Amino acid sequence: MxxxxxxxxxxxxxxxxxxxxxxxxxxxxxxxxxxxxxxxxxxxxxxxxxxxxxxxxRKNELKRPRIANIDQLLIVSSIDKPLFSFELVLKYLTFANFNHIHSEIIITKTDIASENEIIAKITDVFEKIGVKTHFISNKTGEGIEEIKKIFNGKVSALMGQSGVGKSSFLNMVDPLFDRGVGQYSEALGRGKHKTREVILLPFGGGFIADTPGFSSLELEMTKEELGQYFPGIENLYTGCAYSNCIHISEINCKVKEALNLGILPKVVYDCYIKMSNEALTFYRR
Ligand SMILES: Nc1nc2c(ncn2[C@@H]2O[C@H](COP(=O)(O)OP(=O)(O)OP(=O)(O)O)[C@@H](O)[C@H]2O)c(=O)[nH]1
Ligand SMILES: [Mg+2]
Ligand SMILES: [Zn+2]
Missing domain, CATH: 2.40.50.140 (Nucleic acid-binding proteins)
Known part of the structure; x- marks a missing residue:
């Protein structure tokens, strides 16, 4: 069988x-x-x-979270506790692109957002780079019904830091999942690693994976690869004058052009530069 x-x-x-x-x-x-x-x-x-x-x-396999054959990665991040980070989300999105897996973002804990500006900013930035964002609260139930349809017939995996509410979210999707929920630690600035194993839960004719949270993710990409897979840049880089353009100081760079025109959000470009400085400098053989 x-x-x-x-x-x-x-x-x-x-x-x-x-x-x-x-x-x-x-x-x-x-x-x-x-x-x-x-x-x-x-x-x-x-x-x-x-x-x-x-x-x-296998059609694909990821090291972190350790899972095979998924159709989409759902990047889970909270507004606060732990505090939302564009850098982390963009890194996860790059990781999904690099692995050729469709990704969308789920923003949790909208109930504790102290101001609406951050929600507006997140919406605007990800809309500009063509990534779908869902806002939910696992406390009030906001956004839960609307999001359920994205799981239909697919194998989805949740991915995100410890304490953002991945397991809490699954309990909202189906209380029978009965996932253990951890605690946010002020001292650590993240959760206490409640979920320890990857598990696939049946839903909507497909599966949803609950996964352990982790904070550090090594992309192991060259600078050139980073530009090819970075959200918001992936669709622009082929227009640059130099084929090995890394979008910093080159002339006739489509990425810098989009930045100056306000098409590419500054926060996305700034995170790209930061990650580019940390990226591998050698060429992959
Ligand atoms: N206010 C609020 N708290 C939430 C929400 N979602 C989760 N929490 C709380 O956040 C804490 C961590 O939730 P978990 O569901 O265990 O987080 P996780 O992402 O599964 O964490 P790991 O299993 O450690 O990776 C718990 O105290 C939850 O009650 C939310 O939408 N709003
Ligand atoms: Mg969990
Ligand atoms: Zn360029």
């Missing part, structure tokens, strides 16, 4: 065939070939022997 791995706990895997959940372990052959199973993997399994026989080819 063919099924999808939805969870893994110390060498035991839970497999969904779309209706039922089976428990199975990989056959010895996996260890020999050094093949490692991932949540999201489509596998051939033997339901009598409770063994996983084969991994089907």
């Amino acid at each position: 063919i099924g999808r791995i939805v969870a893994s706990i110390s060498g035991q895997y839970s497999i969904s065939d779309g209706e039922n959940i089976f428990s199975a372990v990989p056959r010895g052959i996996f260890r020999k070939d050094n093949q490692r199973l991932m949540v999201g993997d489509l596998v051939e399994f033997n339901k009598e022997m409770n063994t996983i026989e084969k991994i089907l080819p």
Whole structure:
């Protein structure tokens, strides 16, 4: 039978065939070939022997969160606690683009936004660079009904820092998910890493992955790649005069032109420059 791995706990895997959940372990052959199973993997399994026989080819795989075969990444970020950061969200968006995975943004905790300006600013910036943004509150339920349809028939993964409300959000989508919810720590400026494992939860004919939060993400990209995948720049760079333009001091640069015309938001360009300074300087072979 063919099924999808939805969870893994110390060498035991839970497999969904779309209706039922089976428990199975990989056959010895996996260890020999050094093949490692991932949540999201489509596998051939033997339901009598409770063994996983084969991994089907993956359409994509991510290291962080560790998951395979997803259709979209939903980047979750809170307005406050932890404080919203354009830099972090743009980094996650770049990561999604680099992996050729569609992404959208979910902004949580609108109920504790001290002013509406930040919501207006976030809306404006991401609208300008063509990324869809959803605003929700897991406390008041604002925006929850509207967002549910984006999950239909897709495998989606939530991604974002600890404490932004990924698990809380899933409980709002379906209370039966019964996800454990952690606490925001003022001292740490983030949550306390409540969710420890990636798990796929069935919803709307597809799945939604709850994932552990993490703050540091190494993009491991060259400066050239950063420009190719950075949101807002990815559609402009081919118009630059120099094919290896990194959009800082070159002449006839489409990116700088868009910035000066107000088409490309300044905050996006500034984050790009900051990340460009941190990016790898060597060329990928
Ligand atoms: N006011 C408010 N608090 C929220 C909202 N969403 C989540 N919280 C709170 O934020 C804290 C962290 O929520 P979690 O759902 O555990 O966050 P998480 O993103 O799953 O965190 P990790 O599992 O550690 O990665 C909890 O105290 C929640 O009650 C929201 O929309 N509004
Ligand atoms: Mg969680
Ligand atoms: Zn340029």
